[in-house]
Amino acid sequence: MMLGNRVTVFSGTGFIGREVVNALSKAGYEITVCARRPQRYRDFALYAKTKVVELASYDDAEALNRVLQGADIVVNLTADRLNGTEMVALNDLVHVNQKIKAAMEHAGVKRVISLSQIGASLNQESNDYLRQLGEVDALMHGTASAQVTILRTSLLIGEKDDTTQRFVNQLQRMDLLMVANADTVVQPIWVRDFARALVSTIRNESTFGEKIEVAGEERLTLKELGELVAELMQKEAVVFPMCTLNARIMAFLGPFAPIASVSSSQLLMLKADMISDADFSSQFGFVPGSLEWVMSNYAAPHHIRERYNFFRKEAKRNPDELV
Numbered sequence: 001m002m003l004g005n006r007v008t009v010f011s012g013t014g015f016i017g018r019e020v021v022n023a024l025s026k027a028g029y030e031i032t033v034c035a036r037r038p039q040r041y042r043d044f045a046l047y048a049k050t051k052v053v054e055l056a057s058y059d060d061a062e063a064l065n066r067v068l069q070g071a072d073i074v075v076n077l078t079a080d081r082l083n084g085t086e087m088v089a090l091n092d093l094v095h096v097n098q099k100i101k102a103a104m105e106h107a108g109v110k111r112v113i114s115l116s117q118i119g120a121s122l123n124q125e126s127n128d129y130l131r132q133l134g135e136v137d138a139l140m141h142g143t144a145s146a147q148v149t150i151l152r153t154s155l156l157i158g159e160k161d162d163t164t165q166r167f168v169n170q171l172q173r174m175d176l177l178m179v180a181n182a183d184t185v186v187q188p189i190w191v192r193d194f195a196r197a198l199v200s201t202i203r204n205e206s207t208f209g210e211k212i213e214v215a216g217e218e219r220l221t222l223k224e225l226g227e228l229v230a231e232l233m234q235k236e237a238v239v240f241p242m243c244t245l246n247a248r249i250m251a252f253l254g255p256f257a258p259i260a261s262v263s264s265s266q267l268l269m270l271k272a273d274m275i276s277d278a279d280f281s282s283q284f285g286f287v288p289g290s291l292e293w294v295m296s297n298y299a300a301p302h303h304i305r306e307r308y309n310f311f312r313k314e315a316k317r318n319p320d321e322l323v
Contacts (some may be wrong), residue, residue: 015080031050064100150212189214215276
């Protein structure tokens with residue numbers, strides 16, 4: 001398949017998008033990132049061959065056609081719930097993706113990579129969020145004249161994420177960590193490893209037409225994840241489940257909440273287990289960062305980070321991965 005080098009990224013300015021754009025840039029792609037308010041993202045000029053253009057509304061067919069003009073590849077991250085003011089409202093998610101699909105078909109896009117979540121399915125009757133994601137997956141998968149890959153992830157973690165970073169913030173306040181959806185089981189994966197994996201699939205024909213589950217190598221409950229964060233921070237903390245009612249109140253209060261460990265996106269995304277039997281290393285050809293090493297970047301005290309650096313040097317790991 002002859003595939004060019006021009007990529008249009010939708011919802012690429014958030015927690016996930018920044019890492020994806022960085023990985024695309026390092027791989028030499030020419031990138032167009034769409035945003036309602038491009039002036040807020042001037043720092044994206046630091047990424048080589050990257051520009052941020054205005055897309056005020058997905059209902060503007062002319063604007064959609066313009067941002068897709070000449071694009072060979074689309075990276076669709078509209079499912080990202082950590083995209084701040086650029087986030088697509090959940091009630092609009094299916095509608096927006098219908099517009100994107102029509103525009104991609106009109107533009108003759110050849111390759112589509114679309115973000116989703118483990119568990120997404122049209123048959124999810126008890127979980128409206130996962131059902132809507134399943135509908136989006138079906139829309140993207142049916143894009144005419146394009147080779148489509150759906151990447152269904154487990155919990156994506158990293159500095160400034162919406163879960164482990166919140167645990168860190170809470171434990172910096174007090175040695176008490178209340179965890180919403182505490183029994184939900186996840187296989188966390190570093191967002192940077194996810195971005196690298198995404199880029200590796202673009203020209204990998206074995207991924208064409210596939211729905212691929214992307215998960216880390218360690219399986220644990222959210223409560224256990226919180227305990228691991230506390231351990232890395234060297235905190236003698238009490239970690240226990242937060243009841244649903246309290247969690248909703250804390251999420252509603254947002255930055256004014258006395259407990260910083262919960263958010264509305266957590267309550268939405270982490271209701272169901274996010275686990276997979278897929279082996280990340282076999283799928284993408286590299287070993288993902290361990291939970292302890294990834295979280296040590298932003299959770300562990302300085303002397304602990306130095307110790308991780310020592311072990312990684314001894315193991316002759318990539319020096320770019322040093323903390």
